[in-house]
Every structure is written in structure tokens, then in C-alpha cells.
Amino acid sequence: MYPPSIQKLIDLFSKFPTIGPRTAARFVFYLMKISKEEVEELVNSISNLKKTVKICSFCFNPFEGEGELCKICSDSSRDKSLLCIVEKETDLITLEKTKKYKGLYFVLGGTVSTFKKKDIEKLKTKELGERIEAHPEIKEVIIATNPTTEGEATALYLERLLKPLNKKITRLGRGLPVGAELEYADEETLGSALEGRK
Amino acid sequence: MYPPSIQKLIDLFSKFPTIGPRTAARFVFYLMKISKEEVEELVNSISNLKKTVKICSFCFNPFEGEGELCKICSDSSRDKSLLCIVEKETDLITLEKTKKYKGLYFVLGGTVSTFKKKDIEKLKTKELGERIEAHPEIKEVIIATNPTTEGEATALYLERLLKPLNKKITRLGRGLPVGAELEYADEETLGSALEGRK
Amino acid sequence: MYPPSIQKLIDLFSKFPTIGPRTAARFVFYLMKISKEEVEELVNSISNLKKTVKICSFCFNPFEGEGELCKICSDSSRDKSLLCIVEKETDLITLEKTKKYKGLYFVLGGTVSTFKKKDIEKLKTKELGERIEAHPEIKEVIIATNPTTEGEATALYLERLLKPLNKKITRLGRGLPVGAELEYADEETLGSALEGRK
Amino acid sequence: MYPPSIQKLIDLFSKFPTIGPRTAARFVFYLMKISKEEVEELVNSISNLKKTVKICSFCFNPFEGEGELCKICSDSSRDKSLLCIVEKETDLITLEKTKKYKGLYFVLGGTVSTFKKKDIEKLKTKELGERIEAHPEIKEVIIATNPTTEGEATALYLERLLKPLNKKITRLGRGLPVGAELEYADEETLGSALEGRK
Numbered sequence: 001m002y003p004p005s006i007q008k009l010i011d012l013f014s015k016f017p018t019i020g021p022r023t024a025a026r027f028v029f030y031l032m033k034i035s036k037e038e039v040e041e042l043v044n045s046i047s048n049l050k051k052t053v054k055i056c057s058f059c060f061n062p063f064e065g066e067g068e069l070c071k072i073c074s075d076s077s078r079d080k081s082l083l084c085i086v087e088k089e090t091d092l093i094t095l096e097k098t099k100k101y102k103g104l105y106f107v108l109g110g111t112v113s114t115f116k117k118k119d120i121e122k123l124k125t126k127e128l129g130e131r132i133e134a135h136p137e138i139k140e141v142i143i144a145t146n147p148t149t150e151g152e153a154t155a156l157y158l159e160r161l162l163k164p165l166n167k168k169i170t171r172l173g174r175g176l177p178v179g180a181e182l183e184y185a186d187e188e189t190l191g192s193a194l195e196g197r198k
Numbered sequence: 199m200y201p202p203s204i205q206k207l208i209d210l211f212s213k214f215p216t217i218g219p220r221t222a223a224r225f226v227f228y229l230m231k232i233s234k235e236e237v238e239e240l241v242n243s244i245s246n247l248k249k250t251v252k253i254c255s256f257c258f259n260p261f262e263g264e265g266e267l268c269k270i271c272s273d274s275s276r277d278k279s280l281l282c283i284v285e286k287e288t289d290l291i292t293l294e295k296t297k298k299y300k301g302l303y304f305v306l307g308g309t310v311s312t313f314k315k316k317d318i319e320k321l322k323t324k325e326l327g328e329r330i331e332a333h334p335e336i337k338e339v340i341i342a343t344n345p346t347t348e349g350e351a352t353a354l355y356l357e358r359l360l361k362p363l364n365k366k367i368t369r370l371g372r373g374l375p376v377g378a379e380l381e382y383a384d385e386e387t388l389g390s391a392l393e394g395r396k
Numbered sequence: 397m398y399p400p401s402i403q404k405l406i407d408l409f410s411k412f413p414t415i416g417p418r419t420a421a422r423f424v425f426y427l428m429k430i431s432k433e434e435v436e437e438l439v440n441s442i443s444n445l446k447k448t449v450k451i452c453s454f455c456f457n458p459f460e461g462e463g464e465l466c467k468i469c470s471d472s473s474r475d476k477s478l479l480c481i482v483e484k485e486t487d488l489i490t491l492e493k494t495k496k497y498k499g500l501y502f503v504l505g506g507t508v509s510t511f512k513k514k515d516i517e518k519l520k521t522k523e524l525g526e527r528i529e530a531h532p533e534i535k536e537v538i539i540a541t542n543p544t545t546e547g548e549a550t551a552l553y554l555e556r557l558l559k560p561l562n563k564k565i566t567r568l569g570r571g572l573p574v575g576a577e578l579e580y581a582d583e584e585t586l587g588s589a590l591e592g593r594k
Numbered sequence: 595m596y597p598p599s600i601q602k603l604i605d606l607f608s609k610f611p612t613i614g615p616r617t618a619a620r621f622v623f624y625l626m627k628i629s630k631e632e633v634e635e636l637v638n639s640i641s642n643l644k645k646t647v648k649i650c651s652f653c654f655n656p657f658e659g660e661g662e663l664c665k666i667c668s669d670s671s672r673d674k675s676l677l678c679i680v681e682k683e684t685d686l687i688t689l690e691k692t693k694k695y696k697g698l699y700f701v702l703g704g705t706v707s708t709f710k711k712k713d714i715e716k717l718k719t720k721e722l723g724e725r726i727e728a729h730p731e732i733k734e735v736i737i738a739t740n741p742t743t744e745g746e747a748t749a750l751y752l753e754r755l756l757k758p759l760n761k762k763i764t765r766l767g768r769g770l771p772v773g774a775e776l777e778y779a780d781e782e783t784l785g786s787a788l789e790g791r792k
Contacts, residue, residue, distance in 0.1 A: 001687055003658035005646040009639045017620045022579070022684070026611045029683050031643055032656055039644065043637050045603045049625055050633065052599040062626055064597035089623050090616070091380045093595050100389040142395055146379045172380075173394025175373025177387040181344045182289045182370075183418065189375040191298040196371025196394050197340055199489055201460035203448040207441045215422045220486070220777070224413045227485050229445055230458055237446065241439050243405045247427055248435065250401040260428055262399035287425050288418070291397050381616070487776045496785040538791055542775045568776075569790025571769025573783040577740045578685045578766075585771040587694040592767025592790050593736055 058131065060107040060124060061092055072096075072105060079103045081139040085128065085158065087111055087146060095144065103142075106131060108158075111150040115157055123154075125161060132165050140168040147174065256329060258305040258322060259290055270294075270303060277301045279337040283326065283356065285309055285344060293342065301340075304329060306356075309348040313355055321352075323359060330363050338366040345372065454527065456503040456520060457488055468492075468501060475499045477535040481524065481554065483507055483542060491540065499538075502527060504554075507546040511553055519550075521557060528561050536564040543570065652725065654701040654718060655686055666690075666699060673697045675733040679722065679752065681705055681740060689738065697736075700725060702752075705744040709751055717748075719755060726759050734762040741768065 002010060006028050013024035031039060053062045056070035063070035072078060082103025086092045092105050106128055112119040132138055143158050145151035159169055174192030176185060185193070200208060204226050211222035229237060251260045254268035261268035270276060280301025284290045290303050304326055310317040330336055341356050343349035357367055372390030374383060383391070398406060402424050409420035427435060449458045452466035459466035468474060478499025482488045488501050502524055508515040528534055539554050541547035555565055570588035572581060581589070596604060600622050607618035625633060647656045650664035657664035666672060676697025680686045686699050700722055706713040726732055737752050739745035753763055768786030770779060779787070 001690060003647060003656065005639065005642060005658055006656060009643060012636050012639055015624075017624050018617055023612055025684055025687070028643070029656075030609075030611050031640060032647065036644065039640060042606050043641050045599065045606055046625060046633060046640075047637050048599060049603060049622070050630065053597060053626065055626075062597065062600060062623075064599055086380070090619055093619070094380050094383070094388065095392070096595060098385045098389040098392060100392045142392075144380065147374045147376055148379065170395040172388075172391040173371060173373035173396060174375065175371035175390065175394065176345050177372065177375055177378065178345055178384050180375065181346065182284070182292050182342065185292070186376050187296045190292065190370075191296040192373065193370040194293070194296060194298045194340075196373065197368040198371060199492060201449060201458065203441065203444060203460055204458060207445060210438050210441055213426075215426050216419055221414055223486050223489070226445070227458075228411075228413050229442060230449065230451075234446065237442060240408050241443050243401065243408055244427060244435060244442075245439050246401060247405060247424070248432065251399060251428065253428075260399065260402060260425075262401055288421050291421070294397060482776070490776050490779070491784065491788070494781045494785040494788065496788045538788075540776065543770050543772055544775065566791040568784075568787040569767060569769035569792060570771065571767035571786065571790065572741050573768065573771055573774065574741055574780050576771065577742065578680070578688050578738065581688070582772050583692045586689065586766075587692040588769065589766040590689070590692060590694045590736075592769060592792075593764040594767065 059092075059105045060109065060127070061089060061105060077102075080135070080137045082142065083132065083135075083138045083140070084142040084144050086144050087151065087154070091144065091146075103140075104138075108145075108154070111145060111154040112157060113150045113153055115153075120157065125158070128158075129161065129165070132162065132167065138167060140170060142170050142172070144172050147172070257290075257303045258307065258325070259287060259303060275300075278333070278335045280340065281330065281333075281336045281338070282340040282342050284342050285349065285352070289342065289344075301338075302336075306343075306352070309343060309352040310355060311348045311351055313351075318355065323356070326356075327359065327363070330360065330365065336365060338368060340368050340370070342370050345370070455488075455501045456505065456523070457485060457501060473498075476531070476533045478538065479528065479531075479534045479536070480538040480540050482540050483547065483550070487540065487542075499536075500534075504541075504550070507541060507544075507550040508553060509546045509549055511549075516553065521554070524554075525557065525561070528558065528563065534563060536566060538566050538568070540568050543568070653686075653699045654703065654721070655683060655699060671696075674729070674731045676736065677726065677729075677732045677734070678736040678738050680738050681745065681748070685738065685740075697734075698732075702739075702748070705739060705742075705748040706751060707744045707747055709747075714751065719752070722752075723755065723759070726756065726761065732761060734764060736764050736766070738766050741766070 009028050010021055010024040013019055013027045014021050053064055056063050056073050057068040058073045059070060061070045067074060079102045083106055084095065084101060084103055085106045085108055086095065087108055087110060089107055092107060095101050108128065109124050110122055112123065132141065141162055143155045145155045155171060162169055173196055174189055175196050176189065176193045182190065207226050208219055208222040211217055211225045212219050251262055254261050254271050255266040256271045257268060259268045265272060277300045281304055282293065282299060282301055283304045283306055284293065285306055285308060287305055290305060293299050306326065307322050308320055310321065330339065339360055341353045343353045353369060360367055371394055372387055373394050374387065374391045380388065405424050406417055406420040409415055409423045410417050449460055452459050452469055453464040454469045455466060457466045463470060475498045479502055480491065480497060480499055481502045481504055482491065483504055483506060485503055488503060491497050505520050506518055508519065528537065537558055539551045541551045551567060558565055569592055570585055571592050572585065572589045578586065603622050604615055604618040607613055607621045608615050647658055650657050650667055651662040652667045653664060655664045661668060673696045677700055678689065678695060678697055679700045679702055680689065681702055681704060683701055686701060689695050703718050704716055706717065726735065735756055737749045739749045749765060756763055767790055768783055769790050770783065770787045776784065
């Protein structure tokens with residue numbers, strides 16, 4: 001239906017997270033409407049991304065600048081005794097925005113729904129173990145995976161994996177989120193909210 | 199549009215919580231379809247409700263049976279040192295279902311969005327104060343209002359009101375509910391989840 | 397969890413269309429809060445419903461008043477050559493509100509998802525055939541079932557059933573509803589909108 | 595929070611239709627994860643878009659290939675007496691997919707919510723008038739704007755604009771879409787469905 005070069009780009013945009021062919025088509029028409037200069041700016045930004053942005057050799061978070069460590073990992077004021085494992089980069093950013101956490105992070109790179117070797121190998125579990133062993137100053141490992149089925153399965157796997165390292169292992173607290181109503185809360189959440197009252 | 203006696207009943211059902219005129223109309227047509235015996239059963243159940251069901255003289259929860267106290271309030275195995283204030287009867291039931299709470303309850307009868315005298319008088323705050331003063335065995339008062347704007351305002355009001363009584367005052371724990379994703383959590387919820395990690 | 401007479405009423409309200417046990421519970425607590433007079437008014441309205449309201453002997457729409465025919469069926473200004481078959485009473489009311497239809501109605505009493513004898517017998521198809529045969533002045537039969545899967549199956553069944561009666565049989569027009577967007581319309585709807593352009 | 599070159603790309607993706615900063619961030623992390631070859635493929639596709647794709651000199655639809663006319667406009671089997679005005683390119687594709695329309699199109703380039711000169715000048719109304727005047731074989735102009743408030747206002751404006759050209763002017767048919775329920779249909783839609791019965 002679409003000319004081949006439009007269809008090609010629709011296919012490429014359809015691989016972007018959360019994007020289906022309909023939105024992908026709107027992206028292409030958007031690109032056709034903006035100026036040549038704007039297209040160039042976009043193309044250059046995408047091309048330069050991998051050149052400019054480095055992956056932190058400790059936490060796997062992308063960063064820009066000198067050295068091998070990201071801004072958080074190279075910040076001497078951060079609490080080196082805390083390591084927070086997150087599923088993905090955006091979760092790290094979300095946690096940073098709370099300004100309530102002053103420790104270090106580790107970007108796991110996903111979740112597992114099963115404990116199959118193939119699935120687990122996609123995660124940076126080997127590197128995680130190495131980091132914790134190489135840094136005895138780490139006292140507490142916070143597993144901050146989502147409280148979803150996959151996040152829970154991953155947390156369970158990590159707990160088993162990290163147990164021999166003899167660190168304090170914690171999870172994010174369960175409870176009622178802002179705006180919730182008791183009446184619609186599940187029993188587990190409400191039970192945690194009761195136990196965690198203060 | 200509807201015959202007067204149908205319209206009258208639509209108007210009465212439209213006053214039921216969450217019900218608009220469209221659903222109210224469906225209720226009436228449902229009643230016209232069921233058997234005479236089923237209508238009678240419903241009518242008798244409604245008529246007998248206020249005769250059979252009593253309001254607990256301590257917690258204001260409806261109950262059936264002998265005496266002035268509901269099953270929870272008259273249960274000697276419940277922990278009398280804990281008093282949990284809920285907005286409404288269904289919240290009490292929801293908390294009971296968790297089987298994590300063994301103390302007593304107090305049904306406040308609603309929430310306030312402002313601290314206007316007129317609004318506050320709808321709540322059983324006077325009775326709440328009396329109960330706590332009359333029962334020195336109460337050590338902790340758990341304010342289990344919803345973490346919504348109105349629930350928070352009500353909790354704030356109750357905290358001020360109860361402060362002079364010198365009891366431990368707690369609130370339900372904030373955190374991530376089952377199934378949540380960090381990325382979409384608000385900063386306050388996530389901050390609480392971090393602080394409440396365990 | 398609830399006292400028996402509350403649970404009983406919750407069970408009865410849970411049979412109401414669209415109502416689950418949670419909303420049913422809120423209904424009961426609503427009834428406990430309103431005055432004795434208001435409860436009596438409701439109970440009387442429900443009790444009197446079947447006494448006051450009659451079912452029209454032609455169209456099966458409920459009505460109040462003298463005679464055997466409802467206000468629409470006994471209105472001499474209505475166009476007796478048109479018969480509109482609707483699934484349920486509220487659909488009749490919805491069509492009346494448009495003020496675009498001046499013919500008569502027939503309330504079928506439901507839809508079928510299969511052509512099983514057992515399912516079809518719940519509908520007033522026998523009476524429908526009798527009405528049309530007894531009223532040769534009917535020229536057009538409008539099948540106004542919902543354009544849902546069940547409504548379509550029912551319409552198909554009715555078309556076959558009524559074919560031998562040699563009346564003009566029509567269906568409500570398909571097209572784009574107010575507020576729709578072409579982009580999200582299904583192909584059948586859009587095709588009909590193109591064909592039905594004017 | 596993000597390194598500058600990531601933030602820059604988040605800002606650029608946030609300008610894409612329907613995309614907010616959160617999804618834009620996920621796009622960037624997606625780009626960081628895919629291979630260098632895949633990034634290059636994307637960048638080349640975007641860069642080549644404006645070089646390869648031309649805008650049809652008749653209907654303003656993008657196309658690829660020889661000449662000045664798109665595949666539809668240069669297809670001698672299409673019905674040249676019909677011109678269908680659509681808001682945007684994706685609406686054209688959606689209509690083509692129905693396979694019910696065999697005439698020509700004209701991509702208006704948007705809608706107006708007011709009849710302000712400034713707003714109207716964004717649309718290709720001048721070119722539309724020129725096309726119709728230059729092509730006396732056009733007998734019917736179908737205004738296929740969305741049945742939304744903006745689409746309706748635009749249709750009204752176009753009807754006034756095209757009136758002096760003495761062509762048959764039609765609109766897409768209103769009615770019930772597939773899957774709709776009478777009970778929830780607005781009166782205008784239902785009135786059209788009644789009038790358009792067949």
C-alpha cells in the first residue's frame with residue numbers, strides 16, 4: 001500500500017518499543033513534513049549516539065564524558081555500601097528522581113519469566129556477581145525489580161544467586177501507592193501496608 | 199418516556215452508589231422479568247435489613263445477633279491495644295480479608311475534603327475521641343484512610359484531633375502494590391518503597 | 397464475613413445486571429444509611445411495580461394505564477406500516493429519544509449467539525411471526541438488533557424466519573458514529589460509510 | 595538527569611506524534627541496544643526518505659517512482675469523476691484498504707477548528723479549488739473528514755468553499771459502527787442509522 005521506502009521505514013519504526021505499524025506510519029509522515037534541517041539534526045543525533053555515549057563499566061548505565069565510570073559511579077559522595085539492582089536504565093532514572101537513594105546502581109538488562117539458562121544469559125548476572133565480589137564495601141543489595149510476575153521471578157532468581165555472597169539482600173517495600181483505595185487493593189498489598197505501618 | 203411507576207423506581211435506584219439512570223432502568227426491567235417470589239424475597243430482605251441488623255455500639259460496624267457489640271468487638275481473642283480507623287464498612291471487610299490484622303476497628307463514616315465544621319460533623323470524630331478516652335488499653339491508633347487526597351486530608355485532621363490523647367498514631371505503609379511498574383510509580387510512592395525496603 | 401441478612405441481600409443485589417458483590421455490598425450499606433421512610437418508599441415502589449405496570453399485548457413494552465396496549469401502540473398517529481424489532485426495552489427508549497422513528501416496535505427479549513432451539517425459545521419469535529401475520533398493514537420490518545456478534549446472529553435468524561412473510565426487511569444503517577476517526581474505523585464500517593455517503 | 599546527547603535525542607523523539615518523554619527515552623535505549631548495522635539502516639532510511647519519496651502533484655499523497663503523479667492518480671482504471679478529500683495520508687490508506695472506493699483523493703493536510711484565515715492557510719484549500727476547476731470530469735466531491743468537532747468544522751468550511759463550483763458534494767454516511775450498542779449510541783448517530791436503514 002505504501003511506497004517501498006516509506007514501508008521500509010514503517011517496518012523499522014515498528015520495531016521501536018511500544019510502536020505498532022499505525023504509529024510508525026505517522027512517524028514517517030511526520031518526518032516528511034519537517035524541514036530538511038530538522039531531519040538532519042535527528043539523523044546526526046542518532047548516528048552520534050553510539051559514538052558519544054559510553055556504557056559505565058561498573059553499572060552498565062549509559063553516560064557521556066571522560067573515563068570509564070558514569071557520573072553516579074564516579075561520585076565520591078554516593079554511598080558505596082548500597083547497590084540497587086534495576087531491570088533497565090529508565091528505572092534507574094525514576095529512582096534517581098525520588099532523591100531518596102544515595103547508593104550505587106546495577107542495570108541488569110531485563111527480567112526472566114523462567115529460570116531457563118537461555119533466558120538468564122541475557123541478563124548481566126555474571127557481571128553482577130563479579131561486581132559484588134570485587135567490592136567488599138557493598139553491604140546491602142537492593143533488588144528493585146518490578147513487583148510484577150516477571151520482576152518477582154527475577155528477584156527470586158537473584159536472591160538465590162547472591163545468597164552465597166553473604167550480603168544483606170532487600171526488596172522495595174510493598175504498600176498502598178498514592179491515590180489507591182483500600183477497597184480495590186489486593187490482599188498481599190494491603191497486608192504489606194498493614195505490616196509496614198508507621 | 200417511561201411510565202410513572204417505572205420512572206419513580208429508576209429515580210430511586212439512581213440514588214444508589216455508582217448507579218446512573220441507564221443502569222437504574224436496567225434494574226427495573228430486571229425486576230419486571232424475575233418471578234413474583236424473587237421480588238418478594240428481595241423486598242423482604244430490604245425491609246428486614248434495619249430490623250435484623252444492628253450497629254455495633256463500639257465500632258459502628260453493622261452486625262446481627264445478641265448484645266450491643268459486633269462479632270469482632272466481642273471477640274476476646276482480638277488485640278484490644280490496636281484500633282484501626284477506616285472510612286467505611288467495606289474497608290473494614292477488605293482489611294479483615296487480609297487476615298493480617300487482629301485488633302479492633304472504628305468506622306468513621308466518610309472523609310472530609312476540607313476542615314469545615316459542617317463536613318467534619320458528618321464523621322464520627324466525637325465518638326472516636328470518646329472510645330479512645332474510655333479505653334486506656336488502646337496503645338496504637340492506625341489511621342487506615344485511603345491514600346487519596348480526601349483520605350489524606352481526613353488522616354491529617356484525625357492526627358491533630360488525636361494528638362492530645364497521647365497514643366501511638368500510625369498510618370498504612372506506602373509502597374509499590376503488586377503488579378506495579380517502577381517506571382510509572384509516582385516519586386512519593388517510590389520514595390516510600392525505598393525507605394520501607396526489607 | 398458479613399452478617400447473614402446482609403450477605404443475603406448482597407447475593408440478591410449481585411443478581412442485578414452489571415452488579416458484582418462489591419457494588420452489591422455498597423448498596424446494602426447505602427440502604428442502612430438512608431431513613432426508614434426512604435427504605436419504605438423503595439420497598440413499596442418495587443412491590444407495586446408488577447401490580448401497576450402491564451406488558452403491552454402487542455409490542456411487549458411495559459406500560460401503565462387502561463387497556464392492553466402501550467402508549468405507542470395505541471397512538472393513532474404512529475405509522476402502522478413500520479415495525480421495529482429491538483432486543484430490549486431500553487433500546488426502544490433510546491430509539492424513541494431520537495424522535496426520528498414514528499412506527500411501532502416489538503421487544504424481542506434478547507439475542508441468540510447460536511441457532512439452538514433452546515436459545516431461540518427464550519426470544520419472542522413466535523409472537524413476532526403472529527403479530528406480522530395478523531397485521532397485513534405492516535410493510536417494513538426493521539431489525540434493530542445491535543451490530544455486535546450476537547445482535548448480527550439474531551438478525552440473521554430473524555431475516556430467515558421472516559422471509560416467507562414477504563415484507564420489506566431492513567437493518568439499521570452502518571457508518572461512522574459521531575466522534576469517530578477514520579484511522580481507527582474497521583473496514584466494514586468504513587465501507588458502509590462510503591457506500592452510504594450523501 | 596540524562597547525558598546531553600541522550601537528552602537531545604529524547605527531546606527530538608518527543609516531537610514525534612503521540613510520543614512523550616518517557617517513550618522517547620525508551621526509544622533511545624532501544625537504539626543503544628541494537629547493532630551498529632541496524633542503526634545505520636535506520637539512519638539511511640530516514641535520510642533517503644525525502645530524496646526517494648515525492649509528493650503527488652495532484653493529490654499530495656507521497657509516492658515513489660517516475661513522473662509527477664502517484665500510483666492512484668496515474669491509474670487509468672480509477673474513476674476520475676470522484677474526488678475524495680481526506681485530512682491526512684493515513685486516512686487515504688485506510689480508505690484504500692476497504693477496496694470500496696475507486697475514485698481519486700486529495701490530501702487536505704489537516705483540519706481547522708475555527709475559520710480564522712491563519713488556520714485555514716495551513717490547509718491546501720487553494721490547491722483543492724484549483725484541482726476541481728481544472729478537472730471538469732470531477733462530478734462528485736466526497737468530504738471524508740473525521741466526524742469529530744474539528745472534522746465537522748472543516749467539512750462545513752469546505753462545503754461553503756466548493757459550493758460555487760457546482761459539483762455534487764457528499765459526506766461519509768453516519769451510522770452504527772461494527773460492535774456498537776444502540777443503548778450507548780448518541781441520538782445523532784442513531785437517527786442517521788434509522789434514516790440510512792436498508
